[in-house]
Amino acid sequence: MPLQEKLTSGEFVILAEMEPPKGTDVSSMVASATGVKRMVDAFVVPEMNNAVMRLSSLGGALLLQTKGLETVMQVCCRDRNRLALQGDLLAAQALGIPNVMAVAGDEITHGDHHQAKAVNDLNLLELLAAIQTLKTGRDLAGVDLKGAPQFLVGATVKVTGDAGALKQELADLDKKIAAGARFFTTQPVFDVEVLEKFRRQVGKRPAAIIPTVMLLKSVGMARYINTHMEMKIPEAFVTRIQKSSDRVRECVQIAAEFVAAVKKQGFPGVLVSTIGWEDKLPSILAAAGL
Amino acid sequence: MIKAVPKPLEEVLDLVKDFTKVLIVGCDGCVTVCEAGGSKEAKVLASALRLYFTQAGKQAQIDETSLTRQCEKEYLAQLSDKMDAYDAVVSLACGCGVQYMAEMYNNKIIYPGVDTCFLGVNEERGLYAERCQACGRCILAETGGVCPIARCSKRMLNGPCGGSDQGKCEISKDVPCGWELIYERLKTLGQLDRFEKPVDPKDWTTSRDGGPRTIVREDLRI
Numbered sequence: 001m002p003l004q005e006k007l008t009s010g011e012f013v014i015l016a017e018m019e020p021p022k023g024t025d026v027s028s029m030v031a032s033a034t035g036v037k038r039m040v041d042a043f044v045v046p047e048m049n050n051a052v053m054r055l056s057s058l059g060g061a062l063l064l065q066t067k068g069l070e071t072v073m074q075v076c077c078r079d080r081n082r083l084a085l086q087g088d089l090l091a092a093q094a095l096g097i098p099n100v101m102a103v104a105g106d107e108i109t110h111g112d113h114h115q116a117k118a119v120n121d122l123n124l125l126e127l128l129a130a131i132q133t134l135k136t137g138r139d140l141a142g143v144d145l146k147g148a149p150q151f152l153v154g155a156t157v158k159v160t161g162d163a164g165a166l167k168q169e170l171a172d173l174d175k176k177i178a179a180g181a182r183f184f185t186t187q188p189v190f191d192v193e194v195l196e197k198f199r200r201q202v203g204k205r206p207a208a209i210i211p212t213v214m215l216l217k218s219v220g221m222a223r224y225i226n227t228h229m230e231m232k233i234p235e236a237f238v239t240r241i242q243k244s245s246d247r248v249r250e251c252v253q254i255a256a257e258f259v260a261a262v263k264k265q266g267f268p269g270v271l272v273s274t275i276g277w278e279d280k281l282p283s284i285l286a287a288a289g290l
Numbered sequence: 291m292i293k294a295v296p297k298p299l300e301e302v303l304d305l306v307k308d309f310t311k312v313l314i315v316g317c318d319g320c321v322t323v324c325e326a327g328g329s330k331e332a333k334v335l336a337s338a339l340r341l342y343f344t345q346a347g348k349q350a351q352i353d354e355t356s357l358t359r360q361c362e363k364e365y366l367a368q369l370s371d372k373m374d375a376y377d378a379v380v381s382l383a384c385g386c387g388v389q390y391m392a393e394m395y396n397n398k399i400i401y402p403g404v405d406t407c408f409l410g411v412n413e414e415r416g417l418y419a420e421r422c423q424a425c426g427r428c429i430l431a432e433t434g435g436v437c438p439i440a441r442c443s444k445r446m447l448n449g450p451c452g453g454s455d456q457g458k459c460e461i462s463k464d465v466p467c468g469w470e471l472i473y474e475r476l477k478t479l480g481q482l483d484r485f486e487k488p489v490d491p492k493d494w495t496t497s498r499d500g501g502p503r504t505i506v507r508e509d510l511r512i
Contacts, residue, residue, distance in 0.1 A: 107501075108499065109495070109500060109501065114495060115491070115492070115493035115494055115495055116494060116499070117494040117497070118499050
């Protein structure tokens with residue numbers, strides 16, 4: 001069932017992140033995605049996550065679409081101006097990519113090409129508005145299009161436990177909804193209570209909030225995230241991995257528990273980020289009872 | 291120097307029309323040289339605003355003053371006794387001055403009275419032209435003293451794009467091709483070999499792309 005239809009039906013949606021390779025050898029990406037094809041409703045193909053140069057989201061999404069897999073292409077404000085963004089969006093529709101997600105993009109200084117010039121010609125809300133404009137059959141210059149895209153449009157939302165930040169995030173969420181976004185993925189979340197509180201605050205807004213569950217791959221990875229990134233992993237998870245006799249299995253179990261919690265809380269779906277360990281996706285979903 | 295142009299009077303009027311006590315503050319620095327925001331322009335703007343309020347039948351107090359520079363705290367501090375007497379201030383300084391005044395007088399409404407445009411030169415009176423984009427890593431030694439970032443429309447760093455016609459840029463016949471200027475100057479200097487050396491893609495981290503910039507000169511700090 002197409003993603004748009006499934007979200008409308010109320011069935012629990014499973015998205016999987018599928019990062020394109022840094023290079024032209026796409027065999028691993030394609031094999032990883034096709035291996036879990038039956039379990040996943042759509043593959044989210046990031047546009048150079050963390051500003052690390054990789055094969056583009058448009059290219060990656062098209063590759064998977066040609067294998068019969070539904071994808072969500074990301075369009076990113078950081079690297080393209082309004083001409084390139086619109087051109088890629090038209091290309092995506094013409095090539096059969098049905099879903100797009102607008103993202104602002106991580107700072108260039110965080111990536112591996114830190115000397116590059118950032119574009120940011122349109123901001124996130126302007127990009128969402130641009131997509132809506134294209135859907136009406138015109139471009140940003142007001143010129144008629146020969147054939148208009150009909151994407152399901154998404155964006156990102158940040159889950160936060162901080163009252164002030166939450167208020168701002170919800171205000172931003174309303175603006176994104178008004179600009180046409182209908183589904184939202186979150187940053188990887190590791191705190192079920194914060195997530196539940198966030199869900200209650202979002203309430204009945206007309207938007208499908210899809211939390212991201214990230215598969216931790218080691219204690220070192222958890223420590224790195226806790227040291228360098230804004231999101232924090234509760235120490236209890238780190239200890240569980242540390243004390244386990246089968247650490248990989250424990251990592252899978254933790255992710256599965258989180259996926260199950262997301263479903264139980266009543267979210268319409270989950271985005272599973274396995275960062276190279278796509279072969280663990282079946283175990284995660286099975287352990288989560290999906 | 292920083293070049294600016296006065297904002298259209300209608301735009302300034304729209305900003306201040308609901309206030310009754312407005313101070314116009316000129317800056318005796320760069321914006322005086324390009325005749326956009328010095329003491330003379332502050333007087334002219336204040337007169338125009340007074341005329342508007344009089345014609346609109348509104349009671350308003352419009353005063354003007356000017357500071358040596360608005361990008362330095364010591365000069366901005368000279369306004370401290372006056373600020374409470376006004377509802378709003380229109381700063382005629384460049385964007386730096388407006389922001390620094392707003393930082394210093396946090397509770398006061400500060401509006402810009404000019405549009406800050408670029409770093410440029412006075413080609414003639416009333417004719418100012420861009421020369422520098424303050425990228426943070428000067429390459430003029432390599433390009434014959436002509437900056438391709440400021441003067442080539444495409445900011446190309448390895449020679450012309452091929453779109454110029456008789457020394458003029460393809461965007462307008464009034465704009466010289468930056469790389470034509472570079473070539474001619476290197477030829478005059480006998481340094482055409484520099485034209486042959488390819489350069490790597492530019493490191494933009496020292497430009498605005500690395501985020502807001504700060505200079506720390508430990509040798510100057512007290």
